[in-house]
Amino acid sequence: MPFTLVGPIAIGAAMGYFLDRWVHTKPWLALILGALGFFAGLREVLRRLPSE
Incomplete structure (x- = not known):
């Protein structure tokens, strides 16, 4: 689950860095x-968390 949050941040920042x-x-x-x-x-x- 931690990679679910960190992965998109890293990918977005890397894409932004190279576009910059x-x-x-x-x-x-x-x-x-x-x-x-x-x-x-x-x-x-939040989508993957179990709902009540």
Whole structure:
């Protein structure tokens, strides 16, 4: 379960980092895509939790 949260953050931040290097917008895309990865990971963790 921990990789469910960390994976999307790492992938989003890495994609943002390389896009930042390509379009020279440091650090904005890494921050934005990292945040989107955080919300996607959080959503997936909450989806996998057992509901009452």
